[in-house]
Amino acid sequence: MKDYCKILGFVLFAEILCLFISITLAFSSAAIFRIITSICTVGILIGLMAQAGYSIACADKKLQKQNPDAVKPSKPFLLGMLAMFPFQLCWIFLLLAKLGSIDGGFYRFYKLLCAPFLQVCNIICDDVTAQALPVWGMVVLQLLCWVPFAAVCTAYSMTIRGKRVEDVMYQ
Numbered sequence: 001m002k003d004y005c006k007i008l009g010f011v012l013f014a015e016i017l018c019l020f021i022s023i024t025l026a027f028s029s030a031a032i033f034r035i036i037t038s039i040c041t042v043g044i045l046i047g048l049m050a051q052a053g054y055s056i057a058c059a060d061k062k063l064q065k066q067n068p069d070a071v072k073p074s075k076p077f078l079l080g081m082l083a084m085f086p087f088q089l090c091w092i093f094l095l096l097a098k099l100g101s102i103d104g105g106f107y108r109f110y111k112l113l114c115a116p117f118l119q120v121c122n123i124i125c126d127d128v129t130a131q132a133l134p135v136w137g138m139v140v141l142q143l144l145c146w147v148p149f150a151a152v153c154t155a156y157s158m159t160i161r162g163k164r165v166e167d168v169m170y171q
Contacts, residue, residue, distance in 0.1 A: 003056045003075075007082050010052035011148065014045045015086075019115035029122075037119040042147065045116040049083050049148040053155030061160055076156040080149035087145040090114050097130035098138065104129040117144050 018041040025037040056079065060071045090113045097106035107130040111118045124137035158164070 003059075003079065004082055006056060007052050007079050007152065010048050011083055011086055014048040015113075015115050017048075018044055019112065019118070022115055022118040025119075029126075031123070034119045034123050038117075038123065041116040041119065042144070046147060046151045049151035050155035052083070053079065053152040054159050057156040057159035061162075064160075071160075076153045076160075079156060080153040083148035083152045084145050087114050087117075087148065091142055091145050094130055094133075094141070095138065098133055100131070104131045106130055107133060114141075116147075117141060120144065 021041055021044065022037055025033060025040070027033075053076070057076075060075070063070045090110050093102065093106055094110045096102045097104050097110075105128060107121070107125075108128045110130075111121045114121075120140070121137075124140060125133045127133070
């Protein structure tokens with residue numbers, strides 16, 4: 001349970017940090033600044049989620065030495081699912097807003113609740129209503145929801161197997 005709270009803590013920390021970066025760098029509506037900010041915030045999300053997966057895997061690796069059955073094989077999957085849950089939930093609400101089931105103004109809140117993707121949203125559509133969001137934009141935002149999942153699972157799996165990122169990069 002502690003590990004799952006840790007993942008949510010990292011998600012919250014990434015959210016706050018990315019919101020700060022997005023708002024700080026949002027002084028210009030130029031596309032280049034939006035692209036740079038998007039890269040920074042998504043990179044922060046990837047880095048923090050990978051760090052969470054790494055630190056949990058280090059603790060699990062020590063635990064596994066004492067008791068080989070202590071860690072379930074499904075743990076990285078569950079951690080990844082939990083990491084992407086807030087973003088996925090917001091995306092579902094955004095889809096409902098696009099379809100007209102809830103207020104279309106939810107897109108404004110989506111941008112704030114999914115701060116790592118705020119500038120990506122602004123690149124896709126400057127409007128504040130979900131109805132103006134193109135279908136390809138919804139697909140891009142859905143794919144971005146899977147970024148925390150991939151970062152946590154990859155970092156956890158590599159660490160638990162004893163591989164370091166540096167070893168994989170320089171082979």
